[in-house]
Amino acid sequence: LAKTTQPISMDSYEGQEVNITCSHNNIATNDYITWYQQFPSQGPRFIIQGYKTKVTNEVASLFIPADRKSSTLSLPRVSLSDTAVYYCLVGDVPGGGYNKLIFGAGTRLAVHP
């Protein structure tokens, strides 16, 4: 499984756009990129996944450059409730499926008023 590297922590303010970049230099051709969000004392929650270029859903956008060695999760206009840990994972099944997921350290995002 490709290893991922993310910033340990980030700070932002309400209403700002937050971009969290994840490096995955050893990503394989068949690997998808998936981001999860975790609040304290809760299980992770799926946010978004992609393979290449750009993916957008109701909560976030995911930007993936052509070489796919990194990806950027973009959260538009964050609120206090977006304070959480964000994990970037890569694997050859979209969303994980039956494959075991190996979580990295994640990025702890703190949104301030």
Place this chain on the structure above:
Amino acid sequence: GAVVSQHPSRVICKSGTSVKIECRSLDFQATTMFWYRQFPKQSLMLMATSNEGSKATYEQGVEKDKFLINHASLTLSTLTVTSAHPEDSSFYICSASSGAGGGEQYFGPGTRLTVT
């Protein structure tokens, strides 16, 4: 999305006793479930992969005789922490996959175990 539940949400037990945690997929069948452990301020650590009708596959360093996993049906997997000690105090999370041939993993809400 699919729902995965865990029971209990939190449990306190005395050192030396055993504790069973249940993981259920409420609206889908899950051939494979996963068990994770998470210590405060740390990431999730995969403990084992639970396959319905067969033995679980444990990650390196996880004692299979201490963390007993049973996946007796397509909607239920259980993790039993045997002879629990204070160092087993942690947040235990399960996940399950919803679709044949792949599909998103859904995580349970977690179980907080405190061993006194």
